[in-house]
Amino acid sequence: MRWDGQLLDATDGDALPGMRGARGLVRTFDTPEFRGMEFLEVTSRSALNRVPGNGFMGGAWTVNPYRGCQHACVYCFARNTHTYLDLDAGRDFDSRVVVKTNVAEALDAELGRSRREKPERVMLGTNTDPYQRAEGRYRLMPGVIRTLARHGVGISILTKGTMLRRDLPLLVEAAERVPVDLAMSIAVFDDELQQSVEPGTPTTAARLATVRAVRDAGLACGVLMMPVLPWLTDSEEHLDTAFARLAEAGATSVNTSALHLRPGAREWYLAWLAREHPHLLPRYERLYAGGANASRDYQDWLRERVRTVRRRHRLDVVPEPRRRTPPPTRVVEPEPVTPALF
Secondary structure, eight states, rough: TTTTGTTTOOHHHHHHOOOOOOSEEEEEOOOOTTTOOOEEEESSHHHHHHSSSSSTTOEEEOOSSSSSHHHHHHOOOGGGGGGGTTTTTTTHHEEEEEEETTTHHHHHHHHEEEEEEEEEEEESSSOOTTTTHHHHHHHOOOHHHHHHHTTTTEEEEEOGGGGGGGGGGHHHHHHTSSSSEEEEOOOOOHHHHHHHHHHHSSOOHHHHHHHHHHHTTTTOEEEEEEEEOTTTTHHHHHHHHHHHHHHTTSSSEEEEOOOOOOTTTHHHHHHHHHHHGGGGGOOOOOOOOSSSSOOHHHHHHHHHHHHHHHHHHHHOOOOOOSSOOOOOOOOOOOOOOOOOOO
């Protein structure tokens, strides 16, 4: 890797005798409790990232405590970012995770400096998940949350990780001072398919329970039901089951979009598809012949199908205000009879 010079045992020829340089990377090791994983612990000079361009997230401020992700979602759009480190977008992305051990301290230093443009809000989880399993070991997020709240910066978190529940008291406290947006990513409502396409993630049921826990804590919780996988999760039955369970869990909004296949994710996802659902491969090749996005006809068709199901379950697209909201009143009602996928 081009950053091997940051290894703890790398020698700096210009250093004084006895002063060998640890210039960024603290250490790298395998851990018995995370078999098959390698963590590359680094100290980072900065924590804040500004998203360039004028696209959907152009101009947004983000923080990524980790690079690479144990969730191992075969469709993850962030896979190609691992190649910037001379790691591959496939197996390395899933199993070699860079950990910014000093992320809270770096963030505090950056926000403490006088700057012309202080972030109004910082987004976490837009690249790799801040509540992947490694967070149980490193506990980076409490420091990040406290730092943002102390500096008066709004917090936006998107995660598949149920470890979010650990930090709910901190987030409730932060919401008294700054806007807090929380969203769970829940895309697949079939247990067997979910474990195949997202092998390192908590179950759908566990994530739904986390949505309920967020709501019971008095915070809004949106859901990103993304991506919708063509011919795998786009049936009316699957979508109806999904929206029914999301409504029951108390989701305050649901946003959907079709699978997006950027370079890196495209190769890894299509390889999975060829192994698990080879009959669909020719259809995908036609659907994505124009690039990373599904054809416009498919997107229009999916949007209309989702609109119909959304109306049925009265789940909005627009998130609630980001300030703390009163906990919802729990009303015990007979469970509706809905077709189950599993």
